Amino acid sequence: MSVKHALLSLLAQEPMYGYQLRAEFESRTGATWPLNIGQVYTTLGRLERDGLVAADEPGADGQHHYRITDDGRTAVLDWFATPVARDQARRDEVAMKFAFAVTSPGVDVGAVLQAQRRATMKALQDYTRLKRSGDPAEGREELSWSLVVDSLIFAAEAEIRWLDHCEARVRRYAAAPAAPAAAPAAAPPATRAKPATGAEHAEEAAR
Amino acid sequence: MSGYLTFERVTRVHGQGAASVTALRAASLSVARGELVAVMGPSGSGKSTLLTLAGGLDRPTEGTVRVDGVDLRSLTRSGLAEVRRTKVGYVFQGFNLIPSLTAAENVALPLELDGLGGRESRRLAQEALAEVGLVDEAARFPDDLSGGQQQRVAIARGVVGDRRLLLADEPTGALDSQTGEDVMRLIRERCDAGAAGMVVTHDARHAAWADRVLFIRDGMVVDESASEPVDVLLAGDAR
Ligand SMILES: Nc1ncnc2c1ncn2[C@@H]1O[C@H](COP(=O)(O)OP(=O)(O)OP(=O)(O)O)[C@@H](O)[C@H]1O
Ligand SMILES: [Mg+2]
Numbered sequence: 001m002s003v004k005h006a007l008l009s010l011l012a013q014e015p016m017y018g019y020q021l022r023a024e025f026e027s028r029t030g031a032t033w034p035l036n037i038g039q040v041y042t043t044l045g046r047l048e049r050d051g052l053v054a055a056d057e058p059g060a061d062g063q064h065h066y067r068i069t070d071d072g073r074t075a076v077l078d079w080f081a082t083p084v085a086r087d088q089a090r091r092d093e094v095a096m097k098f099a100f101a102v103t104s105p106g107v108d109v110g111a112v113l114q115a116q117r118r119a120t121m122k123a124l125q126d127y128t129r130l131k132r133s134g135d136p137a138e139g140r141e142e143l144s145w146s147l148v149v150d151s152l153i154f155a156a157e158a159e160i161r162w163l164d165h166c167e168a169r170v171r172r173y174a175a176a177p178a179a180p181a182a183a184p185a186a187a188p189p190a191t192r193a194k195p196a197t198g199a200e201h202a203e204e205a206a207r
Numbered sequence: 208m209s210g211y212l213t214f215e216r217v218t219r220v221h222g223q224g225a226a227s228v229t230a231l232r233a234a235s236l237s238v239a240r241g242e243l244v245a246v247m248g249p250s251g252s253g254k255s256t257l258l259t260l261a262g263g264l265d266r267p268t269e270g271t272v273r274v275d276g277v278d279l280r281s282l283t284r285s286g287l288a289e290v291r292r293t294k295v296g297y298v299f300q301g302f303n304l305i306p307s308l309t310a311a312e313n314v315a316l317p318l319e320l321d322g323l324g325g326r327e328s329r330r331l332a333q334e335a336l337a338e339v340g341l342v343d344e345a346a347r348f349p350d351d352l353s354g355g356q357q358q359r360v361a362i363a364r365g366v367v368g369d370r371r372l373l374l375a376d377e378p379t380g381a382l383d384s385q386t387g388e389d390v391m392r393l394i395r396e397r398c399d400a401g402a403a404g405m406v407v408t409h410d411a412r413h414a415a416w417a418d419r420v421l422f423i424r425d426g427m428v429v430d431e432s433a434s435e436p437v438d439v440l441l442a443g444d445a446r
Contacts, residue, residue: 114429114430117422118422118432121415121420122434124412124415125432125434126435127415128416128434129435132395132416153412154412156415157410157411157415160411161411164249167249168249
């Protein structure tokens with residue numbers, strides 16, 4: 001995610017010092033997104049270079065007060081208006097490991113799956129506990145924090161669903177009478193012949 | 208013995224000979240008061256079997272099920288019925304509402320069977336219905352309720368009164384995401400207040416409300432996952 005835009009959106013509300021920005025950021029994301037003060041200043045430096053924020057002269061304590069520029073406001077509006085692209089090249093280690101486990105002889109795929117399921121389930125339980133510990137008389141910040149926790153919860157849930165799906169598919173494959181486990185590796189993939197699709201028929205019909 | 212509900216090597220075989228199905232194999236487990244345990248597993252893995260045995264609705268082929276220290280096998284029919292009435296709140300996978308009774312009457316029924324006065328039963332039933340977000344629907348008959356509303360009536364019937372063992376079979380199957388979460392919160396509150404709870408669910412997000420999650424495969428409990436207490440979680444945080 002873009003820490004840059006998150007900080008800009010805070011500055012769009014009022015000018016702030018670096019340490020204030022960090023505190024405001026954390027109150028909205030909870031323990032889920034650790035951000036150190038060094039990252040805040042590095043990010044502010046880039047924003048200033050790009051003309052999206054301006055720093056006031058330092059006060060007596062040597063701290064700069066940062067304010068958003070007009071270009072900065074435009075950038076915030078653009079950020080909110082533009083959907084985030086699905087990560088084109090997100091490398092999911094779980095999926096990767098599983099792909100290799102399935103094709104590695106002697107690996108107990110069920111055990112690999114279950115170990116991952118237990119770990120993800122534990123994370124999901126932990127997130128749920130964190131969420132429950134929040135004050136239900138929620139102010140806006142409590143709401144924003146718990147929505148971030150929810151996103152972790154839904155992602156973990158999706159992973160477990162996917163693991164369940166993998167397990168069902170692996171079991172079905174193992175149970176199939178024609179399981180080609182013993183088939184020679186060089187056998188031509190006869191069943192992979194491209195089937196005629198409905199779309200092709202439709203195209204033909206349209207001609 | 209710390210478990211309010213305990214299983215000792217419980218096996219349940221349906222049918223005989225070649226056609227027999229072992230729905231549960233040598234399952235051992237324990238659920239204490241104050242604890243909520245979730246059970247997850249593929250369809251046909253034995254989850255409902257586990258729950259019906261826990262609730263005394265079915266008897267094991269082998270092994271021992273105890274509720275509050277009492278071996279269910281040692282009980283007579285009426286003794287078992289009494290345990291079910293006084294100690295067990297059960298939410299069925301298929302709701303099992305009585306069509307000729309209103310929502311409120313369905314919820315009040317276990318209390319009335321237990322000898323509580325009609326008026327007090329009605330009051331507690333209304334309260335339980337309110338907890339699942341059904342106030343205006345109390346006088347309606349099951350057939351006039353949506354699937355999710357029927358499910359919530361079944362949940363209200365399961366949690367009404369002071370039952371110490373809550374057993375719920377897919378209690379959120381017909382509910383949307385937020386309503387399902389509200390139901391888990393309710394069950395969790397009952398457990399925090401001292402009930403022992405066991406919930407069967409396909410939904411990991413709902414299972415995550417439990418202290419422990421049991422994974423069941425082909426009638427066997429194969430693994431479990433437990434959560435850290437929240438103070439440990441926060442202490443581990445980088446701040
Ligand atoms: N009365 C019965 N007679 C014969 N077999 C039965 C009976 N009840 C259950 N079984 C079998 O026992 C196994 C476990 O069934 P159970 O209902 O416990 O599964 P489940 O995990 O609850 O599944 P689901 O997620 O579909 O509800 C299944 O193979 C089922 O067909
Ligand atoms: Mg079932």
